[in-house]
Structure formats: C-alpha cells, structure tokens
Amino acid sequence: MSLHDLYREHSDQIQFITIYIREAHPVDGWWFGKGFMNILLKLSGSKVSWDIYDPKTIQERRAAAGDCAQSLGYGIKTFVDEMDDAVNKAYAAWPTRLYLINKEGTVVYAGGPGPFGFKPGALEQAIQNYLAKE
Amino acid sequence: METIRNRKEATAWKNRYDTRAPKAGDPAPDFSLYDIQGENPLQLSSFQGNKPVALIFGSFT
Numbered sequence: 001m002s003l004h005d006l007y008r009e010h011s012d013q014i015q016f017i018t019i020y021i022r023e024a025h026p027v028d029g030w031w032f033g034k035g036f037m038n039i040l041l042k043l044s045g046s047k048v049s050w051d052i053y054d055p056k057t058i059q060e061r062r063a064a065a066g067d068c069a070q071s072l073g074y075g076i077k078t079f080v081d082e083m084d085d086a087v088n089k090a091y092a093a094w095p096t097r098l099y100l101i102n103k104e105g106t107v108v109y110a111g112g113p114g115p116f117g118f119k120p121g122a123l124e125q126a127i128q129n130y131l132a133k134e
Numbered sequence: 135m136e137t138i139r140n141r142k143e144a145t146a147w148k149n150r151y152d153t154r155a156p157k158a159g160d161p162a163p164d165f166s167l168y169d170i171q172g173e174n175p176l177q178l179s180s181f182q183g184n185k186p187v188a189l190i191f192g193s194f195t
Contacts, residue, residue, distance in 0.1 A: 015181055017190065020193060079168065080170060087165045089154075091155055092155035104183075108158055
C-alpha cells in the first residue's frame, strides 16, 4: 500500500503530516548521478536527480518542499523543518522515516531509517492495530 | 547539520542520532513547524487527546 492509499483510507481517523527535511541525495551532496549511475539516470529520464540542490536558506527549503509536495501529490499537508534540523535530529529522520503517535502523545510505531526501513505497509499495520484497540 | 556528501558521513549521522530516536512507548518529542509558505504553525502536541498522528519524514531526493 502506498502512502497515498494510506492517507485516502485513514485520513478521517489519523492526522497525516509530511515533514520536509534536509535533502538525501542532492546534486551538491551524496549524489548518485556519477559514474554508472549517471548513465542510468540519463536513460531513466529522471529530472529530479539533476535539479535538486540542498537548500541553504529556509526560503529555499520551503520552495523545495512546495515543489516536492506538488510532485508527490499526496494531498498530505507539508511542514518544513527549520535550518537547524531540530526535528530531523529529534526523530533521527534523515533520509526518510515514518512514525505513528497515539492520542496521548506516545510513539506506537517507529519505522526504521530509509530507504530500507521506510515501510508504508508496516505503518498501515500499526494503524490497523491501533484502531482495533480504540 | 551540513549536507551529507557520502556514505561515510551518512553512517556517522545515523550513528549519532539514531540511538536517540524515539521508540515505541516513548513520548514523541514535541515540535512546532511552519508550512511551505512559512505560515500556519503546527504544534504536534495540539493533537493530544484529539487524534493520532502519522509523521512522514522525507525530501525530494
């Protein structure tokens, strides 16, 4: 199940929040567009991987977050981590991560760091388990 | 936190922060953030007693 499907199915019961954090693989960072990956990216026609630099100001970060939200089209409202990366650090969220927090403010699901720990299916299961106990 | 430039820096970052990440049963660290227009501040704790929250962290790349 995709995040979009999850949101569509549970948005009346769960508040979904996207938090845009520091870029994972910008052109000016740990970029995969070098060597053999360069050829693969060109063949794939990927635009994102060539254009995205790590934002240096909060204005740039908000603009990138807006582009990201528009591109993904989840419909989930996006909020933007500040340039001190405080929320990213508090949740060890880079490069991607999922959490479910109950109504008491306690974590009930903490996904692993992405990309390998980023599992929307596991979040879905956690949501279903949580709602079944409600 | 600076732009992470390679696997070594990524591993160092994860080693530094991952052990501090909240786990199931831990209180979720509260925060207040603005939307993409820099408006409409959102406080995580404002949902307490009201609605559970799914947090989705990520970026474009």
